Amino acid sequence: MQTSASVVTPDKPVALMTLLALLAVSLFLQNEFQTRQSLLFLIGTGLGVTLLHAAFGFAGGWRRLIRERRSTSARAQILLLGLTSTLFFPVLGQLFPGINAQAAVAPVGLSVLIGAFMFGIGMQLGGGCGSGTLFTVGGGHVAMLVTLVFFIIGATVASAHLHWWLALPSFGKLSLITALGWGPALVAQGLCLIALYAVVLAVERQRHGNIEPLFAAKTADSSFTDRLILGPWPLLWGVIGLAAFNLLTLLIAGHPWSITFAFGLWGAKIWTAIGGDAASWPYWSSGYPAVALSRSVLADNISIMNFGLILGAVLAAALAGKFAPEDRIKRERLVASIIGGLLLGYGARLAFGCNIGALLAGIGSGSMHGWLWLVAGFTGSVVGVRLRVRMHLDPPPR
């Protein structure tokens, strides 16, 4: 969609209130915890601004590839995976011994296969992936608020069942960096990503006879500063911004950017607050989950980054004059949001994360579970796109 900066009317009251809220929360975190928590909150804010201004969603991009054979967004995602790997591999491969960062490496097993497949269906029905749900909620899309609520419920329920799923067969953890060393691993993964890029290009060219330019300017008549502040951004800016903020997260938090652990945590805390006993569930009774459940939600890195992401998206949407658009929620959309949200949450917990925590962080860390997630999640999305037609959310494909 072509948007001209000349017609952008920032929602100044919302933008101002959001800026004040960002300042207040970051100062509070700095005072109450550490500078690090404040920095992570602001990194989350940067991620929210980037996602909204660049309209960088995984679910919509995959749907467009499946339905229309247009690969613009899919190619941008592949570039993001490549850039993230290039930035992460030397750090995770201990090229800089002073930096102590943990790779997102998880077992390659049935739980990932099933969970990512469920997530793939859910992201099409719910209308957003992990990051997409958060930034569209920040943009004021009420239907996505429903998806988010059921995303949280799904993640919480899955955390009660996770021990059963993790007992299913698995090949264990498979890390390219561990197996090959970071240099050869980066070359091998880069070749795989180039091959994938060539495949989606060929799919688009075969259907349309041409290729949509990846980084076409959406606003030709606005200055760089206007575009930076008011948006919209070209996808290239989104790729660079997301990779850079992800690297900052790795360096400051000690782990890659992730999202959905916090959803389960919020759900478990709410369950506990209304009289439940989430602390007795195996998942929440040991290790970091037990610690996270027992202390303030503001002490959890992922939670504060999610809060920052939502507020960043509110700010970007207000600056772009897009906050809380006129969405009329139809019954079909509501039902799809509920089902999709549950599948998103349940699937993400089984698969060790969503498109960010498992796909981007997994592949960016050289973990094979990220590649399995990609295959299973995309297959689930193919099913989800068909279900959208059956549920009258989309017209039949041409």
Add this chain to the structure above:
Amino acid sequence: MSVKRRNRGIMGAAIVLGAMFVALDHSQYRRSSPAPVAGESDPQVEAGGYGSASDDAETPVTSGAAVETGGYGAAGDDADAAIGAETGGYGIATGASPDETGQGAAATSTPAEDVGREMEEYYRRLQLDAEPDDPR
């Protein structure tokens, strides 16, 4: 009422509810956590709570790390060690900052002396601010 106005109202209510959840959760955490005392060993650091697990009274801050949140407390007595907690938060031992694998991350590379300065400031604030019956 226009759809846009209604949507803004719903979003505003959602943000307020979310903020209330965070505020209530955080206040509950603060009420249940006792205050650390500089130089004293406090086993709560092992559960992610307040205090330093250091047994070295001369280096309670540097080895105790960022103990006010329970997130960064160190179990060791090595002032040069990076931040870590045995079970709490972001530590080296078992804790760790979470990624989606649930395994956690290694400690950050924040120098111990930076943490020390932050903790000295924290203890100074506590001494200035805390009332005798302060539940912290």
